[in-house]
Amino acid sequence: MNRNIRYLIVLLLSPVFLQASVYYVSNSGSDTNDGSVQNPWRTLQYSADHVTAGDTVFVENGTYVGFSIETAGQKNNPIVYMALGDSVIVNEASNRDNIEIFLAHYVIIDGFIVENAQRAGISVLGYADDECVGVVLRNNICTNNGRWGIFTGYAANITIENNETSYSQEEHGIYVSNSADNPVIRNNTAHHNYGSGIQINADPALDGDGIISNALVENNICYENGKGGGAALNFASIRQSLIRNNILFNNYAGGLAFWDDGYGSGMGCKDNKIYNNTVVMPAEGRWALNMINTSTGNTILNNILIHQGDRGGLETDASSMDGLTSDYNIQDKISYEDTWLSRSEWNVQSGQDSNSFSATPGDLFAGGSDFHLKEDAPAIDAGITLIDVPYDFEGDARPSGSSTDIGADEMVITAIHHGSAKPSGSSLQLLGSYPNPFNSRITIRYVLHKPSAVEISVYNLLGEKIKTTVSRFRQAGTHQIHFDFVNFPSGVYVYRIIAGKELRFGRLLLIK
Known part of the structure; x- marks a missing residue:
């Protein structure tokens, strides 16, 4: 077995990874559900009230009321909110900002359309003596908001990347x-x-x-x-x-x-x-x-x-x-x-x-x-x-x-x-996989920041390569690939993306 693959399998099976949960939010869901892919929650706020460090929340296409999160992730176990499609819209809020991260360290917000907020589309807030640390705002579109598209106050080590902010009114x-x-x-x-x-x-x-x-x-x-x-x-x-x-x-x-x-x-x-x-x-x-x-x-x-x-x-x-x-x-x-x-x-x-x-x-x-x-x-x-x-x-x-x-x-x-x-320092960005866990078909998303040859492989826990793509030259931009697992048993799988000289790994959980 390839030594790097063996190491990744051990790492991804560690308690830190296995204790994290994956939840789903959908316009067709209910907050009385368990948040699974089969029984998603309905509101973003309910999800924010129930996540813990390491959890991921996938949000399906639809229009949502905003939310405030006050639960912190950890440096190596962030709380992740990721849009599953290109039309996940947050255009209402119970307060002045549509998405508010308040003293919640290591939270990632990825892929949302945030519009028509009274004040900020997305805000990240702390205090002078208690800063909010390590938040990432990525791939969001913030438009037509009252004062700012994205606003931070006392937010240290923040990363704001690949967003579009437009038509802030004030x-x-x-x-x-x-x-x-x-x-x-x-x-x-x-x-x-x-x-x-x-x-x-x-x-x-x-x-x-x-x-x-x-x-x-x-x-x-x-x-x-x-x-x-x-x-x-x-x-x-x-x-x-x-x-x-x-x-x-x-x-x-x-x-x-x-x-x-x-x-x-x-x-x-x-x-x-x-x-x-x-x-x-x-x-x-x-x-x-x-x-x-x-x-x-x-x-x-x-x-x-x-x-x-x-x-x-x-x-x-x-x-x-x-x-x-x-x-x-x-x-x-x-x-x-x-x-x-x-x-x-x-x-x-x-x-x-x-x-x-x-x-x-x-x-x-x-x-x-x-x-x-x-x-x-x-x-x-x-x-x-x-x-x-x-x-x-x-x-x-x-x-x-x-x-x-x-x-x-x-x-x-x-x-x-x-x-x-x-x-800085990278031409390959991994956007993750969804739905994950999944029961037959998985989509892996990634971004190339410059043109490159790309190869994607999937391994089982024995380190055996069970799926791969032919190495193909791809232009810069966002890409995705689908894999079918109809004939494979439930379990944990590891995928690897090679783009040029860069390498990324991720974990897939197949449940049937």
Whole structure:
């Protein structure tokens, strides 16, 4: 038996795994049922009141009243809520937020459509002295909500990925607030929100230290945000954070903004890395990148910062010059202390941007909302290679040529490179299997963040391969495969997915 398969079988049969329960919620169910696939529950709130760490709740297509969960999972045994189809809608709530995670650590919300909330579509809430930890919000669509699509307060180590947030009526698509460190915000699309597309605000005036440290904001796409004010990516009092490979276009109030939330006393954004972002501002928009109010020690490299009107790339002030490094950017005018400078004047005055230059969108891109570089774009090989940016917004390795390209896209002439964004360190994401347990037919879902050859195999507890797929090349995106187990006995099975050099395992429970 393959040693890795043997190890996985032992692991998946351990008490930690076997004690977890799988429940189902359906519009055709009843809360007097046992929550099984044959007898599902009716309401999300009933399920939230009965889950424990390690449990999974599968929700069938339908329209549901929202829920609040206050039961915590564990780091290696999260509570998982997963939509089984593409039309699991939560559009009513008994409180102001449709889905509320309140002091419930390690909860995963995956695949829901959340709309028409009074306040937030999804909220994750804790206290300054009792943070909510380790929540994951993934693959959700949050639209037409009263104030925010996704909102967090004092939520540490949160991951917000692969969501779409749109048409927030009062404020932002995604809003991470209060002084909770280590947020990961990646692969989201935020558009047509009245305020910012994505905002991180440590709220210096409130309880806590007023600082959010070690944020990772990557591979997000923001457009048509900010008619009510607020940059596409708006940051207040963040520190030691990495902002890379984001694409921002046609936003009205600004592209990237770094400031202090008006609090002063040195609470600006400090020691951050702003690398390889593509920002194209409309003529009526504000500056592509705003860095003010004691936002010091920041590094701005390899960014496309284009303004199609009278303004330009960077707006900054004297209080933010200490420790500033800015170079290898595509930008034109700079505003320093409200005085507009040409790039050459800025270079003479500050010593910054010696290797930066100007270009138009027509020089760089094919047009429209396609921000892949043209084959003759001057951004190609014009940046500096950075260890913190090993790939572009689609997962293509950097550099492809003699040096890294400027902007979010790395031109790869000889490879297929148009697809979904790749999250940090991984090109394969396992979405799980359903229904699980099952009695004859199982569906396994996964996401490729770049094109790859894929092989899926199923093993019994003896380590014997009982089913497999022919290795096939798949494009980036979400995929699923069905297996029939009509002629196999009840029991536990292990499946393995290989995509390129990456490997994922999961457990299947067949009950007849």
